[in-house]
Amino acid sequence: MLHLSKKMRFLPYVLILPAFLLIFIFKLYPIITTLLESVVIDSEFSLEAYIDLSEDSSFWNSLWITIKINLVMIPLQVLIAFLVALLVNSTIKGVGIFRTIFYLPVTISLTIACLVWNIMLNPNSGVVNSILNLAGIPSQDFFISKSQALWCIVLVATWKGVGYWMMFILAGLKNIDVAIYESAKIDGAGWWKMVTRITVPLLKKVLLFVFVANTTANILLFVPMQVITGGGPQESTNVLMFEAYQSAFKYGDRPRSSAIVVILLVLIVLICLFQALLLNEKEEGKKK
Amino acid sequence: MMTRKSRRYLKNALIYICLFLVAILTLFPLIWGISASLRDDSELFGYIMPFSVHTLIPVEFTFQAYIDLFTKYGFFTPVKNTVLVTGISIIFGCIVNSVAAFAFAVFDFKFKKPLFALVLLSFMIPFEAIALPLYKVVDNMHMVDTYRGMILPSIASGLVLFLFVQFFRDIPPDLLDAARVDGAGIGRIYMSILLPLSKPIFITAALMIFMDQWNSYLWPLLIARSKGIRTVQIALTAFSTEHKTAWSALYAGSMFSALIPLVLFLPLQKYFVQGITSSGVKG
Secondary structure: OEOOOHHHOOHHHHHHHHHHHHHHHHHHHHHHHHHHHHHEEOOEEOOHHHHHHHOOHHHHHHHHHHHHHHHHHHHHHHHHHHHHHHHHOOOOOOHHHHHHHHHHHHHOOHHHHHHHHHHHOOOOOOHHHHHHHHOOOOOOOHHHOOOOHHHHHHHHHHHHHHHHHHHHHHHHHHOOOHHHHHHHHHOOOOHHHHHHHHHHHHOHHHHHHHHHHHHHHHOOOOHHHHHHHOOOOOOOOOOHHHHHHHHHHOOOOHHHHHHHHHHHHHHHHHHHHHHHHHHHHHHHHHHO | OOOHHHHHHHHHHHHHHHHHHHHHHHHHHHHHHHHHHOOOHHHHHHOOOOOOHHHHOOOOOOOHHHHHHHHOOOOHHHHHHHHHHHHHHHHHHHHHHHHHHHHHHHEOOOOHHHHHHHHHHHHHOOHHHHHHHHHHHHHHOOOOOOHHHHHHHHHOOHHHHHHHHHHHHOOOHHHHHHHHHOOOOHHHHHHHHHHHHOHHHHHHHHHHHHHHHHHOOHHHHHHOOOHHHOOHHHHHHHHHHHOOOOHHHHHHHHHHHHHHHHHHHHHHHHHHHHHHHHHHHHO
């Protein structure tokens, strides 16, 4: 650490001031206002917005859809990211090119991904149906089907997301000492045994991080609903984030929107606490 | 019994098959998009069903869609806006965050720990979670539909600040001390010692800010209300309602906006991946 003379004591505060001012105004203050907005109606304290929500079936429907899509999508993305990371971690020739290819969707916006997939998944003139027909499978309805739309969103988000989460897992894999595998091989362990007994336990911390970071990101998934489905068909893709957006910008109901945002924030905090708890537990276990 | 060698061949073949399958799935939308952007609308729909070679490969290549995009559909304005917003965000984002990180990394001061905890907290909250309430804050500051409104909220980034701190901490303190003894002021130390040593982290930071701003959708959707100020992502999502049948041009716009970050990413991949993963593994 550099020492500062008494006259210069204030310097670090000057240096961090611009960043903190911006963080406060644009990151922390909005959270405070949304908390207030959700409980202060006509300048009086009121839980009306929350009570209304609790009696509102479309809110419960949105909450359920948000949970449902994440319950499927997060494990799916982490699993695929893990498997692809294993593939790319091999020392086979030309593997670097494949790794770069798998990273490409990371640089492409979800908006573009949605636009292109939406046209490809068009029921009447989409190329995906054309390929399905080629394989003898009849055309599907995809985004206009109540039962398929949500899973098509999972497909698009997974296409876009896997490369990103793979980066973390791959970085974790690189940290594992190769010698461990070699000694396991000498002991006659097969591929499956090595993955489940060595790789997964050693990657626990990274995998947990990916799980949590992925969940906090996707619990707020919004773009596919805005660009493709509009929450439909028949509310089947109407996640909480979209509902909050609609409440604020389509129906002008700010208290309702704020209350939903607060609920989303609480969910995110709970997930982060859950991660911290699991990590602590493990570190204490190590000490023993 | 299989020999060792043939077993290794079999294993490698299996890995290659898997790699190829994943690569095809990953690349297909891009190949499809690029191919569709290089052909006529009529040709595009004529060859989709049944599936044939010409579903993917244009019969007649044409750059017309890209030309139309800029001449007929006014794509220049959103591109200019996006470049402006992204460029200014990178410059100010790098300055504000690196200066604050400099203070955290090389000085001891009161309340340093709680202040730094605040930084960490601010990047654990995803932007989407505060976007809706943030709109009201920015609206009260009369910055809706302005460049300032698009740029200011994203300049201070907990993640970028954190990455700078990580990097600056690894710079040997002796180097800074020696400069101090030689009488260099704090400004000089930052400019002539820290900056030249920190090129990689500045590239990482610039690249991360670029990806964030170039690809951002929700915030410009809320804030860029008028046509003259909107960004590429917004212009593209509005495209299909504004120009109903211009499919090739929509593809051309999508590919244009996808290829620019990609072209930047390819040579700088190392910096980007390192930056992203170190935030997760260490944080």
